[in-house]
Amino acid sequence: MHTKKSLRTVRSLVAVACTLACLSAEAATIKVTSRDPAGVGFNDPTPVAPVGGNMGTTLGEQRMNVYKHVAAIWGSYLESDVEITVSAGWENLACTSTSATLGSAGAWNIWLLTEPGQQDTIYPQALANKLLGFNLTDGRPENATGYRNVDIKTQFNIRLGQPGCLDGSPFYLGLDGNEGDGVDFAATLLHELGHGLGFSVLGVDNASGTRVYGYPSIWERFMVDNSTGKTWLNMNNAERKASAVNIEQLAWNGRNAINGAAVTLSSQPVVKSASPAGAVPTAPYSPSAFGPAVPRTGNLGQLATIATQAGEPGPACLPFNAANAAATKGKVPIIDRGGCNFALKVKNAQDVGAVGVVLVNNTGGSFTPGGADSSIRIPSVGITREDGATLKAAVAAAKPFGSRSQAGQVTASLAIDPSRKAGADRFGRPLLYTPNPLVPGSSVSHFDVSASPNLLMEPSINNDLTLDVNPPKDLTLPLLKDLGW
Structure with missing residues (x-):
């Protein structure tokens, strides 16, 4: 939602x-x-x-x-x-x-x-x-x-x-x-x-980077792009246009929000993978809004890939056929976003014995899989499209390293990266929402969905939100204070 x-x-x-x-x-x-x-x-x-x-x-x-x-x-x-x-x-x-x-x-x-x-x-x-x-x-x-x-x-x-x-x-x-x-x-x-x-950039057309009235808004004073080192205040139209879709690279530079992020945002949770074919980079994730709480650390399971079935609007949108069920039982399928809601995909995987699910974005950037289904009992997490491609490639590359009876497998576990806050850049500055392609009305004017815990001013209303806008629960009030409140 x-x-x-x-x-x-x-x-x-x-x-x-x-x-x-x-x-x-x-x-x-x-x-x-x-x-x-x-x-x-x-x-x-x-x-x-x-x-x-x-x-x-x-x-x-x-x-x-x-x-x-x-x-x-x-x-x-x-x-x-x-x-x-x-x-x-x-x-x-x-x-x-x-x-x-x-x-x-x-x-x-x-x-x-x-x-x-x-x-x-x-x-x-x-x-x-x-x-x-x-x-x-x-x-x-x-x-x-x-x-x-x-x-x-x-x-x-x-x-x-x-x-x-x-x-x-x-x-x-x-x-x-x-x-x-x-x-x-x-x-x-x-x-x-x-x-x-x-809590919004005013007077800027994000699709073109132009200032509609010819003047900057107070919001622009605090947005800094890590790729250029510039604030929007000092960018030209083309630079602002590019920055609006610069995934997880646009940060808020206000002192109140930075201080709040230090005590509010959790250390970044990641999926770590071990493969007989070689090292697999860690993949930052966001836990789904439904199902059981995802443990911060511990074994996740053996990763598996599935095929989109005939007649499906998207991967895992229909009950699994025999081939997908065999590939999934006792494992953690990697399932792409699209075609139906996340909870349905996870429920279909659970019904054939999956022990967890890794959901992969079909566009740029992080995301939090939303939805609701009280019957889901297995954990699921969302990762970026790029990290999903890396994990699927690792599963394919591991197969030749197995035995006659069993293909080589990639084992995934959950861990914490203490060097980074979830939803902040390497300097501890909260990230703003900059998916690619642009989402009119949402891009730039929200916190990024990679934040953990979920924040009030992300583009989705998540089920774990409170009505507290202060650290250590949230960063909304500190950001408004940076603006002058």
């Missing part, structure tokens, strides 16, 4: 001459206003039972209770003397039976601020208001939408969980994180409001 961002950038771009300073500020107040019509969204009168600490008695009331709960969480973490305003609504967003846009949010107004010694820089309105100490849209006439002057505009998928829209996985409206096969609305909303507060 992926949450996609479609950020509405600016209704107005206004130049404001100012000197930014650290102002004494109180905990922030976040005001949420519904724009839903009668009977819809927040006004849905459908009776519901209390769930997970949410005591609302109608569907609409429970939805608003989650908003109020999450707004209070963000308000307790942030400091601002200016009220933060949010326009909220429930809409029909894109979805299919197996995937959906959960929601989106963004800064509805952005502003150009002038600072001593810096280029004029784009800021989201909520942050600009906090830094200046007053509301930049105060007194501006409202228009017919009713949200012309708000800081953040949000919208969430009203059909989620219904037939044809991520079937059977509705938003869970409890406040305790026990979403099961549903989607935790509180975590999703906490994520989206993070974007509206500034």
Whole structure:
């Protein structure tokens, strides 16, 4: 399940001459206003039972209770003397039976601020208001939408969980994180409001690297590409375009986030392999979001490869035939991504006796295999396309080293690389999400999916998230503080 961002950038771009300073500020107040019509969204009168600490008695009331709960969480973490305003609504967003846009949010107004010694820089309105100490849209006439002057505009998928829209996985409206096969609305909303507060590159077309308004955003000041050593602030259009798809090479250089990463991110887990044909490089992995917890160390098993079967939309999407079952029993099959969800692939392997599964990306970069299936009892992990190719080649190369009765085999184990943090570069700087090809709305404006533990501001809402945005649980608040919060 992926949450996609479609950020509405600016209704107005206004130049404001100012000197930014650290102002004494109180905990922030976040005001949420519904724009839903009668009977819809927040006004849905459908009776519901209390769930997970949410005591609302109608569907609409429970939805608003989650908003109020999450707004209070963000308000307790942030400091601002200016009220933060949010326009909220429930809409029909894109979805299919197996995937959906959960929601989106963004800064509805952005502003150009002038600072001593810096280029004029784009800021989201909520942050600009906090830094200046007053509301930049105060007194501006409202228009017919009713949200012309708000800081953040949000919208969430009203059909989620219904037939044809991520079937059977509705938003869970409890406040305790026990979403099961549903989607935790509180975590999703906490994520989206993070974007509206500034967790996003503003005013840059990542596909071309061009600055839409001709000015950099505050986000660009902290992004450094390890291949060039440059920040986006100092790159040309072509360099920014290349950096947006420079897999696991774009890092966040803010001091607060770096310090937070040191106590939040785990040492990198890796798959180590022993082969009679020669050494096999270690492969960093991300544990799947379903199934049993993956042990940090220990034997994984003998690796195996399988063939895509006739009629399959993708590898392991159908029950295994006799050949694949024989190759898999008692072993760890290497299965490529694509064609169906990860949990189904692992369940099909489990059904014929696999003891674990290595899932391989079909595009560049790391990934966390998502999904849910309470019947899965074997561990599974996700690795990059390049590392998958290396492991499959090692399995093929080992076969001639066996005996008459058994081909040579590659044995895999789980280990920890203490020299690197999962989700950070070699300098300990948190990595940003830069898959290749580009993912519009997600690339650059999220933490990379290689992070462990999973972070709130990754492009997916993972089942192990908490509502804590501070180290040692998360890095969202430190990054926002780097921006000026």
